[in-house]
Amino acid sequence: MNRRFCSRLALRKSVAQVQRETETSQLKRSLGPWNLVFLGIGCIIGAGIFVRTGSAAALHAGPAVLLAFLVAGAVCGLAGLCYAELSSTLPVSGSAYTYSYTTIGEFAAWVMGSLLLLEYGLAASVVAVGWSGYVVSLLADYGVVIPPELTGPAGHALMRNGQAVLDVAGNPVITLFNLPAFLICMALASLLVVGVSESAKVNNAIVAVKVTVIVAFVLIGGWFVIKNFGTLKANWDPFIPPPTGEKGEFGWGGILRAATIVFFAYIGFEAVSTAGQEAKNPKRDMPFGIIGSLLICTILYILVSVVLTLMVNYTTLNVPDPVAVAVDAMGAQWAWFAKIIKIGAIVGLTSVVLVLMYGQTRVFYTMARDGLLPAVFAKVHRKFRTPWVNTLVVGGLTACSAGFFDINTLGDMTSVGTLAAFGIVCIAVMWLRRTHPEIPRGFRVPLYPLLPLLGVVACFSLIFSVEARVLRFFGWYALGAVVLYFLYGMHNSRLGKGLEPLGGDEMPEYKEDAPDR
Secondary structure: HHHHHHHHHOOOOOOOHHHHHHHHHHOOOOEEHHHHHHHHHHHHHHHHHHHHHHHHHHHHHHHHHHHHHHHHHHHHHHHHHHHHHHHOOOOOOOOHHHHHHHOOHHHHHHHHHHHHHHHHHHHHHHHHHHHHHHHHHHHHHOOOOOHHHHOOOEEEEEEEEEEEEEOOOOOOOOEOHHHHHHHHHHHHHHHHHOHHHHHHHHHHHHHHHHHHHHHHHHHHHHHHHHHHHHHHHHHHOOOOOOOOOOOOOOOOHHHHHHHHHHHHHHHOOOHHHHHHEEEEEHHHHHHHHHHHHHHHHHHHHHHHHHHHHHHHHHHOOOOOOHHHHHHOOOHHHHHHHHHHHHHHHHHHHHHHHHHHHHHHHHHHHHHHHHHOHHHHHHHOOOOOOOOEEEHHHHHHHHHHHHHHHHHHHHHHHHHHHHHHHHHHHHHHHHHHHHOOOOOOOOOOOOOOOOOHHHHHHHHHHOOOOHHHHHHHHHHHHHHHHHHHHHHHHHOOOOOOOOEEEEEEEEOHHHHHOOOOO
């Protein structure tokens, strides 16, 4: 009995079956190699550099936040190489979920799907909250004031510059709902329903704008630093502030804690792997998109962190808009540039929400085809060829999370879920190498098995550097995911019933849609 039960949990898709799914997909192949690079950059550059960098420097690492970016980038690089190999071998929607299903088994795939909900769905909510903060700030610059009660999570005191905002009676303003964050999620969900090709075109334009803003900050800010280096070099003294005695506050422990925070800045490069069934030549283009986007963003992050911490003292950066604060320090004559930075942040965060939501819908689409989620999540619109019901559900859930919940805890939960997912992907590479060494691979992880092993160790080491409260929440979340598998997924799995995944003429929902006229 126990042996049968364990065998059931380890039930795996065959590699041939996964490759057949690529051929039977209804999704439109419209993404080339540079579309995939822009898709990755569109997701990577966002809340991490525009929002989370400031708190990582001010509260944990000081100017050594630069080293935190290097640590987080190295961990992501190890995972990125593993993603590149898997995506070139198994080019299907579902990303790490499908990789786990093919290598470790169905239960591991369900766990991975749950982790990806944190990485994509919850992260989209976090980024939407950051987007809301920049929008509220920019509108205030032009005299447009949104009621403060509608600009933050439910039940929290509204903060400005580290101080509670008071009403006319002198009481703290308690926020009820983050309306801007809610609206941007629903608007982007509607765009994704229209189609990934159209969304990719919008994303390419957005990426061009925000990369231009980041480069402008590096160039103009770098010129300012060089011109005033004699004065500004004091901001790097000390480069690594001495530890306070509290866990994760400065010193080398603070650098590791900051690495888990800025790790959020790298989330997104693997979103390229969710587009396996929509890439024109996935075996060639997927590794190019993953590695290319990760390298470009790592270089930009290092340059931004150097300029940022030299322009202003790190203690002033615990704000929602640290890059804008640094530009403000250049003087009143640069006020116009500060506004451009805010606009660039808003544009950048918009593309991040778009790509994260896109990734989540493709994971749900694949899980529904496998029977682990209700079939309605795999329903494809006849005209737009997108999983439209799935997209609207993801948009609604993301919008409500962004509207009601706090950004800091959600951000830490996203990082923990992502690190766990990355660790499992590294394991999947080693598993597939042992069980299917004969499969053609468009890309191979170099220095195998050293780099995948280092990836596993690095990911799980960073997980345990976060606060205990986050680990407790993560534990309860994992328990809930396991219970749902035994109540629904295990009994409805198409693989467990000996059936192929839903697709094509097997999907009654698809046939019910009216044909094009």
